[in-house]
Amino acid sequence: MIVDLLKREEGKTLEFKQDLSSPRNLLKTLVAFANTAGGRLLIGIADDRSVVGVENPLDEEERLANLIADGIAPRLVPNIEMLTVEGKTLLVAEVFLSSTRPHHLRAEGAENGVYVRLGSTNRQADRELIAELRRTVEGISFDEMPMPECTIDDLDLDAARRAFAGVRELHEQNLRTLKILVQDQGRTVPSRGGMLLFGRNRTFHFPDCWVQCGRFIGTDKAKIFDHIEIEEPLPQTVDSIMLFLKKHAMRGADFSDTRRRDIWSIPLEALREAVINALVHADWSQRGTPVRVAFFDDRIEIENPGILPPGITIEDMLQGVSKIRNPVIARVFRELNLIEQWGSGVPRIYSQIAAQGFPVPVIRELGLRVRFVFPLAEAIPVQESSQAASQPGAPSRLESRLESRLESRLAAKIVLLLEKGPAGKAELARKLGHKTVSGELHKQIKRLLNLGVIAMTIPEKPNSRLQKYRLTDGERKQLAQQGEE
Structure with missing residues (x-):
């Protein structure tokens, strides 16, 4: 077994270390393994993958155990064993997905010392991800939680009934069965999943419950x-995304059978499965990260916020193993026949791709997002004569470019408002149609300040009630250049 491990690349469940000389990095890896999907840490392997072994293995085993006991909380007890390879002794620390997660480094504290494993790297978890880790241990899903500030009137029941037409009647008991409505302190209120699915004002409560679709010129996001x-x-979103993809694909015809059969330049069935997968498995508790669909000349990317659920690896997904992050959303999608069978989506994507002869797609964990990449069999250059860009109601070309650069729709809107003149937070909130200055607005203003996109009008008194914000000279020049392109 150990020989097979040495042939593998470092990844989500495997890491090599030469010795114990960097205890903090070693402990970060063990914490990340325990919080994510388990894993093995092999000590005594050089960077070039040669076996160098561990000197004084008994002493080093004791030192490793003490480092873990003193440096990680809650208590973590990995299996530590000594194995001999090529006449040299290795230490192998095996960690399983922990039932007492999230673990953290004692020296960094419970709020700053939590790490998760993303590919072959360890990433510090933010507040939303820490909350997600706690929920998974407690058996609580984000979308099943009640929204006590809302009532049944905050649900668009007409939209829900249209979605369920011909499937089932939606009286209050059925809404409870589907957990669109839940009990909270003796009151019947919408669940978070209910609001995500059919809320009248979803983006007020969940600013990133939307989907961003873009068709780019070339193979990057420059244009x-x-x-x-x-x-x-959300149930209607699936068809809207597919219409966007079809609009930018090429369609041919096959007359070899008795009837005409459309031949598309993109794998529509597999893409539809990936879109559904992204909506159902998105971590909607994250801020600043909507679901994104990007169509390039040579590939299509579909990505959703959220790392893979604890205990799940990309290899597990390919085998059909899955954990449902959003059971309310998944149950509704199942009722509407958008999901055929639990856990079958990813294997079906690959079987459809193989049957149609398209290149094999790739799944990647990038930051706190999961991305499905579909390479295209042939490049599809943008048809400049297309009327797609002039679609009614679409954002201006400048706004689209700005949003792509800033990676935030709200940030783009703030910049365009400040282009007209300085404004305070309350004024910006009003012009954006917000009832109050939301936490997300605070966050984006702080981010734009850090990026040097905007500046304070009273920098010497950052907390002044008269504080306003303006565009920096550099940003005005960049906006002018983008507007001329």
């Missing part, structure tokens, strides 16, 4: 050709 924002009820 955007077409862009839409989809803010419909």
Whole structure:
């Protein structure tokens, strides 16, 4: 077994270390393993993958155990064993997915010392991800939690009934069965999943419950050709995304059978499965990260916020193993026949791709997102004569470019408002149609300040009630250049 491990690359469940000379990095890896999907740490392996072994293995085993006991909380007890390879002794620390997660480094504290494993790297968890780790241990899903500030009137029941037409009647008991409505302190209120699915004002409660679709010129995001924002009820979103993809694909015809058969340049069935997978498995508790669909000349990327659920690896996904992050959303999608069978989506994507002869897609964990990449069999250059970019209601080309650069729709809107003149937070909130100055607005203003995009009008008194914000000279020049392109 150990010989097989040495042939593998470092990844989500495997890491090599030469010795114990960097205890903090070693402890970060063990914490990340325990919080994510388990893993093995092999000590005594050089960077070039040669076996160098561990000197004084008994002493080093004791030192490792003490480092773990003193440096990690809650208590973590990995299996530590000594194995001999090529006449040299290795230490192998095996960690399983922990039932007492999230673990953290004692020296960094419970708020700053939590790490998760993303590919072959360890990433510090933010507040939302720490909360997600706690929920998974407690058996609580984000979308099943009640929203006591809302009532049944905050649900668009007409949209829900249209979605369920011909499937089932939606009286209050059925809404309870589907957990669109839940009990909270003796009151019946919408669940978070219910609001995500059919809320009248979803983006007020969940600013990133929307889908960003873009068609880019070439193979990077330097130039955007077409862009839409989809803010419909989640079940309707699937068809809207597919319409956008079809609009930019090429369609041919096959007359070899008795009837005409459309031949598309993109794998529509597999893409639809990936879109559904992204909506159902997105971590909607994250801020600043909507679901994104990007169409390039040579590939299509579909990505959703959220790391893979604890205990799940990409290899597990390919085998059909899955954990449902959003059971309310998944149950509704199943009722609407958008999901055929639990855990079958990813294997079906690959079987459809193989049957149609398209290149094999790739799944990647990038930051706190999961991305499905579909390479295209042949490049599809943008048809400049297309009318797609002039679609009614679409954002301006400048706004689309700005949003692509800043990676935030709200940030783009703030910049465009400040282009007209300085404004305070309350004024910006009002112009954006927000009832109050939201936490996300605070966050984006702080981010734009750090990026040097905007500046304070009273920098010597940052907390002044008269404080306003303006565009920096550099940002005004960049906006002018983008507007001329």
